[in-house]
Amino acid sequence: MIAVLAGCAGKGKVVNASPMSGGGSMISIQAVKHSFSPNDIHVDKPGLLAIEVRNVSGSEHNFTLKDTRGKVLKSMDIRPAGSIIINVELPDPGVYRFYCNKSFHASLGMKGQIVVGR
Numbered sequence: 001m002i003a004v005l006a007g008c009a010g011k012g013k014v015v016n017a018s019p020m021s022g023g024g025s026m027i028s029i030q031a032v033k034h035s036f037s038p039n040d041i042h043v044d045k046p047g048l049l050a051i052e053v054r055n056v057s058g059s060e061h062n063f064t065l066k067d068t069r070g071k072v073l074k075s076m077d078i079r080p081a082g083s084i085i086i087n088v089e090l091p092d093p094g095v096y097r098f099y100c101n102k103s104f105h106a107s108l109g110m111k112g113q114i115v116v117g118r
Helices: none
Strands: 014-016 025-032 035-037 040-043 047-055 061-066 072-078 083-090 094-099 111-116
Touching: 025 040, 025 061, 047 061, 047 072, 061 083, 072 083
Parallel strands: 014 040, 025 047, 040 111
Antiparallel strands: 025 035, 047 083, 061 072, 061 094, 094 111
């Protein structure tokens, strides 16, 4: 079960992912009009990250996550008022970027980053 964390965190605010009892971390993100909230997430160390993305807008969005080298790790569409859960292994410290791949959404601000520590 994914706990709802930081759902009301503002854009630009750094939010730490919460540790899970079996190892790894979890975070909840909202997809709103043309942004993700939160959009600056920090994870203590490499490992499994469970990401719940809830689309609270009336239009379809997408969550695309790239690794530290720019290769797409996951890409999933999210219907209006829907949600998805993505379990992803983040094997290396560094910055993993995410964005909505729908036309112009990323350029309008629908993007963010997950910073993984050592």
